[in-house]
Amino acid sequence: MWTCITDFFTYETTKSVVVKSWTIGIINRVVQLLIITYFIGWVFVHEKAYQIRDTAIESSVMTKVKGFGLYNNRVMDVAEYVTPSQGASVFCIITKFITTENQVQGYCPESEMKFKCTHDNNCTRFLNKPGGNGLPTGRCVHFNDTLNTCEIRGWCPAEIDYIKTHPMMEVENFTIFIKNSIRFPLFNFTKGNFLPTITPQYIKACNFDHENNTYCPIFRVGDVIRYAHQNFTTLAQKGGVIGIKIGWMCDLDKSEDECNPSYSFTRLDAMSEKNSVSPGYNFRYAKYYKMDNGTDYRTLLKAYAIRFDVLVNGNAGKFNMIPTLINMVAAFTSVGVGTVLCDIILLNFLKGAEQYKAKKFEEVSDTQIENSLSSNGLYRSREFIGVEKQSNDSGAFSIGQYG
Amino acid sequence: MWTCITDFFTYETTKSVVVKSWTIGIINRVVQLLIITYFIGWVFVHEKAYQIRDTAIESSVMTKVKGFGLYNNRVMDVAEYVTPSQGASVFCIITKFITTENQVQGYCPESEMKFKCTHDNNCTRFLNKPGGNGLPTGRCVHFNDTLNTCEIRGWCPAEIDYIKTHPMMEVENFTIFIKNSIRFPLFNFTKGNFLPTITPQYIKACNFDHENNTYCPIFRVGDVIRYAHQNFTTLAQKGGVIGIKIGWMCDLDKSEDECNPSYSFTRLDAMSEKNSVSPGYNFRYAKYYKMDNGTDYRTLLKAYAIRFDVLVNGNAGKFNMIPTLINMVAAFTSVGVGTVLCDIILLNFLKGAEQYKAKKFEEVSDTQIENSLSSNGLYRSREFIGVEKQSNDSGAFSIGQYG
């Protein structure tokens, strides 16, 4: 029993060969230096491996658009050109309307040239695949003095969506006010994009730009579009989707004041620029009214809009013992990897490689063991330890064993 | 000083015992082969560990529904059955309406049987927990010729939501057009689900299916529901939520043309199928009108709808030096793990295990050290190195030291 315990409380360490050679010594220390530099410089300083990180940011976005536009001789305000109205992180500013007033359920001619007809027979082919503005009836009816088109059943009159209209150019000067609160649940750290340094006076006057007002939460639509490398007129004409990205990269080991938002802007439907199929962004909705006799009628609106998506992402780090320990262990372990390289050089390319090999490797073969066992039931270890032979292990194969 | 420098520029390598035994040699190489195969086959080829990955995809989704339905002898178009109208990634197609027209603020009887009453006393129990269609007044009033119910204050008349109506079956043939632009910010790689090979002619005619039109961005509602293993009639009757998932798994080391979307479909509110409590999906909204005298009245709509959630996820990889290096180091290190297994076999189960042990382990005990120190102040290392004894370390305990 006692032997067991004494045998247990022993310490095993590898036997090492110390090579006093300038060549390999310098290579060895340089490789170790590189590995240590990598770990300190990249892993610890740059990647901050001593921190635990929280990327599961909790975020709340409120938006408010301000500005007045003049469109079709009417003054448009927020309640008309912003939809949905709730001021959430996704909202559309409508830049152009195609309005079809006083639609009622009934029968009327199609409005597009591709439904042109001279006889009912021209219209039967549409019966099975409705496409235009309603259910085709298969009849050819009078559209205007010069044109007959196929008849439809649905909301009448049919929308004429090929009329050219100009977008509301005042949109360029509208302002978007963004209120963003974030929380890193792991650290219970809460902050908002209204920095404590911002005064009510500053808010009233400021507009975001990348130089002097990097923390102003009010954005001119024209600026946002310009920062996203887009042209306002084209965008207002065809519609599109702009991403306003708010990034919170925070080192919570530093002062709370250094955890600030950074804004960037990009066109999200970038594909629309490249592809001619269905460019831009538009949608249809209707306002419903009732006549005195109870009949429904409506105004159909096809709206071309710029959609803004406010996207928030965050990444906060704070010192923590566990990742620090794990990465220090990884660093120590990795320093040993240099040995692989040095062994290859030492045992293959250095002058006297065979001598080094002889020094590093002791050989024992099973024939020796068998001889030793057969010659003497009671083995005599001292003897065969003396019978040493230089190993021919090539060093190239040895790579694995030293990792 | 010079000694210090020469001592510093040395190289230490472990002293090794090379065992020339077929048994252990083959085991050793086979274990190494397995580890290398695992790393090359799984880690590098399958898991592409030589790449850095970006999963923080930026995505923009636009949707447009097309089709006409006939409901209650009215033709329904997109502006009526799609809500919200903005064409975002989440939208509902309404399949069934329960309409309550001409509601005004006032007093009226409840519409449900559970509010049946014969006397005011039957109604007092509802006073503290309003449930039906308005605030209970506690009175019992005439509902129709055969029934008295409790009176409420609110929008009157009360909705009768137990009337059976048929869903709009044309929805099955409606088409959903999805425009999806994505960007992997890490690689500044932008692509859309309109592949460059898609022509305007193809778009006009195509419908997505899993065989021939895997990249057509137009989806028939009936197909989507079928691919999600649902029954259209049941879904249209009760409502539900369908997920349209777009996956972008891209290997950016390959050609850009091979980075394509893959579509999959699933029912998101799967629970609704299993559980009888509150199955399906419906919501209420109202259209507001004004009489000439300024009184508000409204049409209340209870809409049963199929909600579609377009969910985009992406994962792109590209060759990068840092993960390649890290994983190669991990691979080299792991090859050494095989030694643990081989040592256990060599030192315990092989014929001549004791001899191998003697060869591998040199023993030194503190009594020896103390003797050596006391006998001669100036230690003579050559002597006690000669005094070797076979170690009895059992090999089983040794596991740890070689890892």
Next chain:
Amino acid sequence: MWTCITDFFTYETTKSVVVKSWTIGIINRVVQLLIITYFIGWVFVHEKAYQIRDTAIESSVMTKVKGFGLYNNRVMDVAEYVTPSQGASVFCIITKFITTENQVQGYCPESEMKFKCTHDNNCTRFLNKPGGNGLPTGRCVHFNDTLNTCEIRGWCPAEIDYIKTHPMMEVENFTIFIKNSIRFPLFNFTKGNFLPTITPQYIKACNFDHENNTYCPIFRVGDVIRYAHQNFTTLAQKGGVIGIKIGWMCDLDKSEDECNPSYSFTRLDAMSEKNSVSPGYNFRYAKYYKMDNGTDYRTLLKAYAIRFDVLVNGNAGKFNMIPTLINMVAAFTSVGVGTVLCDIILLNFLKGAEQYKAKKFEEVSDTQIENSLSSNGLYRSREFIGVEKQSNDSGAFSIGQYG
């Protein structure tokens, strides 16, 4: 060739020194024990490193608010105070309205004191920066008997948003019903927040609380606000954003019944509490009407609301061979790290450190090698192995090599 094969099928193992010393033996085993305890206790049991994890939860949320409020002598129902009406994961309950009825396009005086004027000249400064309720015309007009203000063009009359109104206090007793289905795609595991143990009777009567009804999917607004540590009256007065978080932390190695949702509540726009600039949450929208002659008029509503964001996150784990293997290898490897510490103690701080050093390190210098090479072209390894010298490697430098 045969030599090549025999040379290949060999096994290399490190030569070790077994130190039979109580001091270092106990330190060694204690360090190993600590490392093993850490791995078993923390990595395997606590962090469940033997599982693969899925955090890419697929979730579908449906909400339904119930309750009736009395506001301005009108009964408000869901169709009026909840927006958007679709019952998605984000919805607002409006608590307060500022209503401006019968607006038409035209000219009228501003309503705010800051547009006070006595002469047209006072109004010209507003021409270039519209702020109030419409486009300024630059004229000073009669607002009421005591006040003249600058004229605007737009929807008239202008909104008076500084009138004090009381919020709808009944909101506190409204209930929010949340239906949440989740799916872990990696394990194809589907579940909902309607646990199988929940009966229709229970659902009808229950209200969520943190003690007895932790799985009831019906939440009283007042309770939610209380759990988020907010005051209902303040919140209803100014508006705000409340997050309802549903967490699904599931160990799928256990029974399916143990995978249950946990609800938590937080105020998302926490910044609003701290900062006086633009506190709360409100938005404007309008209801449009038509006169008999076709003129549009509208009711503008400024709504103060409590927005609820239902946020779902999940994390499920299940036993898998690959992470189990990887972590076991990591555990074995890490046990070896203890050696670094023990070596430092053994070679520097222990009595007889120099002897241990002599035992552990064999030295070979390039001068020896060169001598050996020059004296005899055919090297005689046995000879110079005899010429050993005690190494002076300091042990502190040795750290790297044993990792």
